[in-house]
Amino acid sequence: MKYKIIVLAKQVPDTRNVGKDAMTEAGTVNRAALPAIFNPDDLLALEQALQIKEQNPGTSVGVLTMGPPRAGEIIRQGLYRGADTGWLLTDRLFAGADTLATSYALATAIKKIGGADIIIGGRQAIDGDTAQVGPQVAQKLGLTQVTYAEEILGIEDGKATIRRHIDGGVETVVAPLPLLITVNGSATPCRPCNAKLVMKYKRATCPAECPAEGTAYDYLYEQKPYLNLTQWSVADVDGDPAQCGGAGSPTRVKAVQNIVFQAKESKTLSSSDSDVEGLIKELLNEKIIG
Amino acid sequence: MxxxxxxxxxxxxxxxxxxxxxxxxxxxxxxxxxxxxxxxxxxxxxxxxxxxxxxxxxxxxxxxxxxxxxxxxxxxxxxxxxxxxxxxxxxxxxxxxxxxxxxxxxxxxxxxxxxxxxxxxxxxxxxxxxxxxxxxxxxxxxxxxxxxxxxxxxxxxxxxxxxxxxxxxxxxxxxxxxxxxxxxxxxxxxxxxxxxxxxxxYLVKVIDRHIEAAKHNLKGAPIVVAGGYGMGSKEGFDMLFTLAKELHGEVGASRAAVDAGFVDHDRQIGQTGVTVHPKVYIACGISGQIQHIAGMRDSGIIISINTDPDAPINKIADYVVIGKVEEVVPKLIKYYKANSK
Structure with missing residues (x-):
């Protein structure tokens, strides 16, 4: 069987390696100080998609992402690893979206693509940690969902058998296609980029990424149409601007605080024997430890 | 209504x-x-x-x-x-x-x-x-x-x-x-x-299901010994398990230590892990990102062991021990053994 697979992927600031200059003095996030990366869980989802493709010749894998023009990099990273195509949703109207408005945009784009047998994404993105977009896309498309997947064990007779993480254990479920799957952090790591594919796709670009005056490589885009990546605006996917971006988001951020903890009266000790022994004796005397 | x-x-x-x-x-x-x-x-x-x-x-x-x-x-x-x-x-x-x-x-x-x-x-x-x-x-x-x-x-x-x-x-x-x-x-x-x-x-069928009983009771432990990325390795955590055992406590970890594979995911303390309210919290080599502090700030007595005097966690600590974890923790074990009972 051939399947049509869409991988949902997000470009995120690398919040795992936050340095001291990651926050501005005003307490806002200094995005420029954080490298933009392929969301780690989404890479695991891509791997599961590529494995299905290998086991089922003729399967197509496309990467769908939403973000600023530079998020075109996510599609290239997908192509370098074996994806066949990609779509970038980029428009000022998409900006400021909460999870609900994000899922509306993605679901609308998936309808434009013509749907898929399997839609697969990471469980959550490291910049929000919400895990909400996957299930919300599934609901908007009326699809069955399987979240926290660790491995797709097989697909047979229009049904996928999936091992998934649950609190305190694992379970195996059988779910009918079409299906939306989110992949847990415990899944198999993604394969590295393939050198041949990097050579093939390194100049693949979305229109928004191209400099206005053009480049010396302009001829390439005519000779090799696969280097022209698809880019869509709200209008291109027949989206309702009222349901996109900030306008379509039920949640509002009331306040953002750079947390300042109330400093306690603390005792500072050295690592000397007398200080450490003194600490232990104090804790024992005051019955803090038994 | x-x-x-x-x-x-x-x-x-x-x-x-x-x-x-x-x-x-x-x-x-x-x-x-x-x-x-x-x-x-x-x-x-x-x-x-x-x-x-x-x-x-x-x-x-x-x-x-x-x-x-x-x-x-x-x-x-x-x-x-x-x-x-x-x-x-x-x-x-x-x-x-x-x-x-x-x-x-x-x-x-x-x-x-x-x-x-x-x-x-x-x-x-x-x-x-x-x-x-x-x-x-x-x-x-x-x-x-x-x-x-x-x-x-x-x-x-x-x-x-x-x-x-x-x-x-x-x-x-x-x-x-x-x-x-x-x-x-x-x-x-x-x-x-x-x-x-x-x-x-009723479309999705659960065909197999394994739930393991919790391996530890980190959430309810009266004393928590937690290690951060500063512990350096899986072996580095061994001394924390020894200290926790002596004190009848449990071992926890920061997200960075879990991500580095030093300990199991179910020991992660913080916003995306377990929240603990122990009587005593001993933070070993933990700098104290907000997401970690969110999971332990209501602890009774907080002891921070860190080489960095400016580590954010020190601000909420009752005792700050400036020094290397691998020096301080064995001393804690030694003097606890010598002075308890």
């Missing part, structure tokens, strides 16, 4: 999850503040007569029970339709659920169906007012959904001014459970499941 506070109770077999009881306790307080009732929803198989006593004593005014063979083990579609269809009848103003695998599967699906806002992993819930900066419209008595954001570097207060219910998930251990009255008189409604759940919802 509508506009109440709802809590979705998660059930394993016939046992109500602790996180749900913690949320019932919080929900009771929110309902009191708003002058409305606290309602609970329980869905499972063979639960009637078994879950009431685990739910009503937290001050639940009305409990809706959905009892049918296909409702356990949990699958997304039937539980979603129960909440969506019940909420269409009941119009709650607030809905709380655990930030568990189930709550994080169910919450977004329900919120998308009802087009309402949902905030994940809240660490505080409060009632307060809000004025929209653009429209200058004023709202009273909204649910403040407070959570660390952006990898735990900031704390955001989220509100849902226009949409109901205001939905939030909260991790286990963040709120404290407390029985209000063993004999609290709440109404029990046994719902007609077929009215809420169409047959076509």
């Amino acid at each position: 509508k506009n109440n506070v709802f809590v979705y109770c998660e059930i394993e077999g016939t046992t109500v999850a602790e996180v749900s009881q913690e949320l019932l306790t919080k929900g009771r307080k929110l309902a009191n503040q708003l002058g409305v009732q606290l309602h609970a929803v329980a869905a499972g198989s063979g639960i009637t007569g078994k879950v009431e006593s685990q739910i009503l004593p937290y001050g639940v005014d009305k409990l809706f029970i959905f009892d049918a063979p296909g409702l356990f083990p949990y699958t997304s579609a039937p539980h979603t339709d129960i909440l969506v269809n019940l909420f269409k009848e009941e119009d709650p103003q607030i809905c709380l659920m655990g930030a568990t695998v189930i709550g994080r599967d169910l919450g977004p699906r329900v919120s998308s169906s009802l087009v309402s806002g949902l905030t994940a992993d809240c660490t505080q819930l409060e009632i307060g007012d809000y004025e929209d900066i653009k429209t200058h419209e004023k709202y009273t008595d909204l649910l403040y959904q407070i959570r660390p954001a952006f990898g735990g570097n900031i704390v955001a207060t989220i509100v849902n001014p226009e949409h109901r219910p205001q939905m939030a998930t909260v991790r286990s251990g963040v709120m404290q459970k407390q029985i209000l009255d063993e004999n609290y008189k709440g109404e029990v409604v046994i719902a007609d499941v077929d009215k809420y759940v169409p047959d076509s919802d």
